[in-house]
Amino acid sequence: MAKSINALIIEDDASSVTLLKEFLKDFSYINITGEATNIKDAEVLMKEHSNADLVFMDIDLKGANSLDLIKHVNAKTRVLFITAFPDFAVKAFEFNTIDYIVKPISFDRLKKALSRLNIYEDHHDDVEDLDKPLKNGTKFGIDNMVLMNINDEMKFIKIKDINYIEAKGNYTYVALNDGNSFTTYGLIKLWEDKLPADDFFRVHRSTIVNLHNVIKIEKGTYDTGILYLKGVDQPFEVSRNYFSIIKNKFKLTSTL
Amino acid sequence: MDQTPNPVNKQLLSRLTHHVRNPFNGIIGFTDLLVNHFDKHSDDDIRKYVQIVHQLSKKALLRSENLAWWLKFYTNNLGPVFQDVDVSELVKEELSYFATEIERQQLDIEFEKGDHNMIYTDKVMLQAIIRNAMSNIIEFTPQGESVDIKLYQAGTKLNLAFSNTFKEQPTDETLAFINALGNKEVTTETMPDNPGLWCIKMLSTKLNLALAIQVKSNSINVSFGLN
Numbered sequence: 001m002a003k004s005i006n007a008l009i010i011e012d013d014a015s016s017v018t019l020l021k022e023f024l025k026d027f028s029y030i031n032i033t034g035e036a037t038n039i040k041d042a043e044v045l046m047k048e049h050s051n052a053d054l055v056f057m058d059i060d061l062k063g064a065n066s067l068d069l070i071k072h073v074n075a076k077t078r079v080l081f082i083t084a085f086p087d088f089a090v091k092a093f094e095f096n097t098i099d100y101i102v103k104p105i106s107f108d109r110l111k112k113a114l115s116r117l118n119i120y121e122d123h124h125d126d127v128e129d130l131d132k133p134l135k136n137g138t139k140f141g142i143d144n145m146v147l148m149n150i151n152d153e154m155k156f157i158k159i160k161d162i163n164y165i166e167a168k169g170n171y172t173y174v175a176l177n178d179g180n181s182f183t184t185y186g187l188i189k190l191w192e193d194k195l196p197a198d199d200f201f202r203v204h205r206s207t208i209v210n211l212h213n214v215i216k217i218e219k220g221t222y223d224t225g226i227l228y229l230k231g232v233d234q235p236f237e238v239s240r241n242y243f244s245i246i247k248n249k250f251k252l253t254s255t256l
Numbered sequence: 257m258d259q260t261p262n263p264v265n266k267q268l269l270s271r272l273t274h275h276v277r278n279p280f281n282g283i284i285g286f287t288d289l290l291v292n293h294f295d296k297h298s299d300d301d302i303r304k305y306v307q308i309v310h311q312l313s314k315k316a317l318l319r320s321e322n323l324a325w326w327l328k329f330y331t332n333n334l335g336p337v338f339q340d341v342d343v344s345e346l347v348k349e350e351l352s353y354f355a356t357e358i359e360r361q362q363l364d365i366e367f368e369k370g371d372h373n374m375i376y377t378d379k380v381m382l383q384a385i386i387r388n389a390m391s392n393i394i395e396f397t398p399q400g401e402s403v404d405i406k407l408y409q410a411g412t413k414l415n416l417a418f419s420n421t422f423k424e425q426p427t428d429e430t431l432a433f434i435n436a437l438g439n440k441e442v443t444t445e446t447m448p449d450n451p452g453l454w455c456i457k458m459l460s461t462k463l464n465l466a467l468a469i470q471v472k473s474n475s476i477n478v479s480f481g482l483n
Contacts, residue, residue, distance in 0.1 A: 013278050013281075013282070015278075015279065015282035015286075015312055016278075016281065016282060016285075018282075018308065019282055019285040019286060019289075022286075022289060022305070023285075023289075024299075026296075060274070063271065084274060084277055084278070084281065103277075103280070103281040103285075104280070104281040104282075104284035104285050104288075104371065105285050106284075106285065106288045106289055106292070106294070107289060107292065107293055113451060167296075167298060168298070169296075169298045169300065169301070187296050188296065189296035202295075205294070205295045205297075206298070206299075
């Protein structure tokens with residue numbers, strides 16, 4: 001399992017905190033252990049969490065400058081500044097700063113900043129089922145197995161045995177060919193990135209299916225499709241975009 | 257209020273523009289999630305993001321309007337147009353405007369009006385005052401709490417009082433602002449951080465409306481001269 005990173009958020013704007021937390025859902029190894037919205041609370045927080053691994057820090061806290069607070073954390077604590085003010089960048093890099101992001105922040109910009117934590121080298125030290133293939137960008141093959149944590153037990157699942165996968169918020173529901181199923185933590189995008197593209201296909205924002213099990217796809221309304229899968233009574237909706245991609249990717253002629 | 261440019265005014269303008277930028281930063285961030293990463297979010301997440309963008313857009317509009325008021329005020333272009341105004345109708349309009357926020361915060365809002373609700377004032381400026389007061393009270397009232405809005409006659413005055421049941425101590429920034437209300441000179445130390453409160457104060461001053469922010473009950477009261 002990956003070791004977690006304990007992080008603090010120091011930010012006076014509530015919507016910025018909400019946004020950052022939404023972005024961080026994709027970085028499950030980061031645990032938010034404390035938050036502060038003003039300079040006084042931030043000082044207390046940083047003293048109490050002086051061993052924090054990472055601090056997300058806004059510089060202007062209701063008119064007060066937060067840079068002086070950094071003395072309260074230990075030298076190993078890394079700081080990621082997220083601020084509306086570009087003026088303090090030079091000063092900010094005097095500290096153990098991994099990046100300095102000027103708002104507005106985007107997911108990709110945050111991802112790039114967090115990549116500087118060298119998270120995989122420092123913290124991924126064993127077989128992290130879904131995460132390890134991401135490290136080198138490779139996908140599973142159809143004959144590979146994936147190690148899953150199912151009800152606190154580690155089990156190997158053959159990729160070819162997966163029938164379909166459905167998004168359930170931050171979790172995914174995985175249905176197997178033999179009728180068994182389980183729910184596991186992780187966004188469906190993780191699966192999409194790792195499953196073999198020739199064998200599995202995303203047909204909807206919330207669904208990935210095993211192409212080997214597709215019985216047929218009927219045309220629906222507004223260029224959508226209705227997909228029937230072996231062993232599943234209810235057909236799946238194929239959204240317009242994905243139906244178009246399927247037709248382009250797998251068509252023999254242009255008559256579809 | 258000193259209307260000549262000075263370091264305090266410049267810094268206040270800087271703070272106001274910073275406050276205008278904040279909601280736009282949020283809007284761009286949340287729409288980034290929707291535009292570039294739509295597929296990986298659940299329907300519930302998407303609904304939540306759209307609601308937040310909606311609220312941030314209203315906040316951005318309000319703050320832009322406050323900035324515009326400030327600019328008009330300091331360039332002496334704030335010529336009020338006086339007319340008979342039904343204050344209770346304005347309160348109802350603003351309650352309707354903030355219906356989404358009130359529902360999201362699960363606030364229990366009671367509006368009690370009196371027999372006499374008409375005053376002679378500038379309707380648009382009064383609306384800005386009420387909108388800022390309501391925005392503040394919604395933002396700073398915790399989820400599920402109650403808010404009382406009372407319009408009542410007291411002697412020759414008509415009082416509009418916003419109060420909530422949240423008894424938390426006011427922040428240093430709020431205290432600084434309240435202290436600044438009693439001072440002729442606002443300094444950088446006493447400068448309010450809250451642009452909404454500043455706008456209420458500024459417009460109230462121009463309209464010769466009495467204004468009180470009661471520290472203990474976290475309330476905002478505005479008094480109007482009756483017709």
